[in-house]
Amino acid sequence: MLVLAVRSLPVRRLPFHREVSAMLIAQVIVNWLLLGSLYAAVALGFSLVWGIMNIVNLAHGAFILVGAYTAYWAFTQLHIDPFLGLPLTMLLLFCLGWVVQYVAINRVIRAPFLVTFLLTFGLDLLIADVVQLLFTSDRRSINTAYSGFGLTLGTLHIPFDRLLAALIAVLLTAALSLFLQRTRTGNAILATGMDRDAARLMGIRIDRIYALTFGLGAALAGAAGAMLVELYPFDPSQGGVFTLRAFVIVVLGGLGTPWGALAGGLVFGLAETVVPLLPGIGPGYDDAIAFALMVLVLIFRPRGILGKAFYA
């Protein structure tokens, strides 16, 4: 039922025609891929933290918020382009996530699920309040020199900023996957997620692994926020919306792998781009459609589309 509360991003709607032209189909597919990939970025960090630490991080949306406002602040005060400033935003969010995990969540990591739930919920409220205090509750948006520009092929239009955001989202997914699979530290993160005590027997300092994982999750959320604020107007009330979406996307795509976030993001994106154009459906049912998709996936693949028993 949570999904029904999800508000949709203001996506430009294409009118429904009885005769759908090839160009329109192509445009819809492009819109879908761009939006779906962006949604992958929204869910990536959430998926990592849930998969490895078994924490449903209710402060995920708050980290997205901090990322968005960091990018906004850097753009308006320092004239740093949100895309170019991405590494900096991510570094800042990594530090924030690392500290939060190390001082707060590590203390309750063995506590029941509800405790971490409440803790991250409190954190979410705290961060959202601080953001509101610093930036007021006004809607903010960024207009770069290239806003509104894009590639045009006939009637097909691909905005630069959306394309870049989608590419970065896919790149982040691939980078996270490679990092986990191919590096010593990445393997230690996976091992800790699979069997905490066995990981300790290997000499892995799991408190540090958790802090690192949580930091990475926050950094990825920050990246998503910085890209979102470039594409859509933002205000401090939106954190919860994105936490909810990340949750749905991860359930759709499956918990086992970063690619699950991409799969889930693409399926979630369907609800706002492709499905409304199908004959007899029409716009206005995004949330119902997303919910229906989630139910379908849960019926036919309870683990999610790419879900595995372990995070790998």
Place this chain on the structure above:
Amino acid sequence: MNPTEPRSGPGALSEQRGFVSTQPATVSNSSQERQQALLQVDHLESGYDETRVLWDVSLEVRRGELVALIGANGAGKSTLLATLSGLLPAWTGYIRFAGHDITHRRAEEIVRLGLSHVPQGRRLFSALTVEENLLLGAYTRRAGSQQAIKQELEEVYALLPKLRERRRQLAGSLSGGEQQMCAIGRGLMSHPELLLIDELSLGLAPQVVDDLLNALDVIHREKGLSLLLVEQDVQIALERADRAYVLENGHIVLEGTGHELLQNERVRTAYLGA
């Protein structure tokens, strides 16, 4: 036990493990150390939350020894091993390993001192490959010791050739025997002085158990690795062990050489069905 120190050959290897090698310099050193136990446990108590499992447990493992720990299901063998390796906190008592007081050390530190624990049920990282599992066993080796890690990996593959064949396979897809090999190989990758193995033969075919025991024999004899073996096949355990302890309801009730215990009336009736 400097983990970054590159090893140059079998000589260096045995020296690090305190093995009585043919080199005179290490002989005097080792014989001195042999007076003192590698692992010394005094009046240990431990358990889970409110439940006390171990009562006043004292035992020792000397350098180069194979010590067996036997006892019925639920006697507390796994609890004892988990307390030794730092997974569980000790309530009272004293644990000394290789000259360090490890009573209140954490598992992450204890493995760095050279005590490696192969847990019951193997506890492999099943979604990772065999080789990834083995390399995680060498996690305590710092960066820069790539060469040493590679060499250790080769030694493990030489000892357990099946693992080399399976190295790209996911650990979860291995047979029970291969999983146990992988778990032991992983335990050896940290280059331990003492290896704790919990339920080596549980659920495995006799042929597989033989292979595993022979492989352990090799590192035990040739490289002087000390072993503390929890084994439900009491016959096998006591035949191979230098010394053994019998744990009942969290108390050590008997100790002696493997042969003494094999002859012991209580052991014969309770554990050998004689």
